[in-house]
Amino acid sequence: MSGSASEHVAAPDSKTESELLAMLEKDGKEFDKDAEIERILGEFRLNGYAILDIQPGLPETQIKKIYRTKSLLIHPDKTSNPRAPDAFDRLAKAQQQLLDEKQRGKLDESIADARMLLIRERKLTVDDEEVKDPDDEFISAWRAKTVWVLMDEEKRRQRQMKAQMQEEGRAKKQEEEEMEQRKRKREFENNWEKTREGRIDSWRDFQKGGSKTGGVKKKAKLKTLG
Structure with a gap:
């Protein structure tokens, strides 16, 4: 009977330990999720490789597999982290970038x-061991330099876009001015045509008025004397 009581007492302890292990596992997963979310948001948004934490050269099948694993880990429905939606969105855009041949x-x-x-x-040269078999420090510096290059290209793209918009604005303004000039010309021609009959009638009236007054008088002939 004592053995039975001992077993009966041990059961709650075993159950509590199981619950604690489950809680620890859950907390560990939440920590992994939070860490991955922070890592993604800390990477440069224009570098899809960095966001997915992979090196260039992977096939599309591997990219999709890694994306799926990470997207399931940080899915907003699977974590209470308020930054999860933003990280999930960046992860999706990173995959789109790498699966698009032109963007990639x-x-x-x-x-x-x-x-x-x-x-x-x-x-260095491309044949140096540091380049051929880069360590973590070189890879980290390479990634930082990539951020600089991407930022420089983005600034250049924005400047070009701004210049293009300004040029388009000038072209549009010129086009609007030309349209306004053509509009005024058409209005003038329409008004001129509408008042044409009136001008003709006025001219005829003027001519008739001149004939009633006799027009220009002829000089009287002088009688010759003798």
């Missing part, structure tokens, strides 16, 4: 440019 190509060019700039700054 531009990003790859920027990353390659950043690599060459870093190599030149460090006075």
Whole structure:
């Protein structure tokens, strides 16, 4: 009977331990979610590779797989973190960027440019071991240089867009002025045509008035004397 009582007492302790383990596991998952959300939001938004935490060169199937894993981890419906929706949106845009051939190509060019700039700054060559087998420090510096390149390109793009908008604004203003000139010309021609008969009648009346008064008098002939 004592053995039975002992077993009966041990059951609640076992259940409590199981609950604690479940809570710890849940807290651990929440910590992982929060950490991943903060990591995503801390990456440069124009670099899809950094947001997905992958290196260039992965096939699309692998990109989709990694995206799915991370999207399930930080899904707004699966966590109470208020920043989850923003991180989830950035993650989705990162996948779209890398699955779009044109966008991914531009990003790859920027990353390659950043690599060459870093190599030149460090006075290295592509054959150096530091470049061929980069360590974490080199990769971190490479990623930072990529951010600089992307920001520089974005600023240049915005300047070009601003200049284009200004040029379009000038062209639009010129077009509007030309349209206004054509409108005034049409109105003038329409008004001129509408008053044409009136002008003709006025001219005829003027001519008739001149004939009633005799017009220009002829000089009287002088009688010759003798």
